[in-house]
Amino acid sequence: QVQLQESGPGLVKPSETLSLTCTVSGGSITTNSVVWGWIRQPPGKEPDWMGAIDASGTTYYNPPLESRTSIARDTSKNQFTLQLSSVAPSDTAVYYCARGSQGRSTWSKGTQVTVSS
16 A cells, blocks of 8 residues: 655745655555656645656656746655745645556645745
């Protein structure tokens, strides 16, 4: 059973960079045909896919966020990361990391990130 746990600060100041780490257990992030991604859900809105990284390390981004988003991985720790630069209060959301394969997905529990001075 694959489990994902995100970690990172819950409060980020405007204009700074939001950084989150997702630690994966029960499966390797280098497994073929599996992608690992980040999703966020602002208050009162639908979830919004931010981007993903696949088994080969290729990254994919949601175009509106691409200029501010960077997803990377550390295979030695079985972790992947999210960085979102130049944050604003509109980036306040619950952030989830997720595993996707063959049309099915597994999400983490989510972590609240608030952008405020």
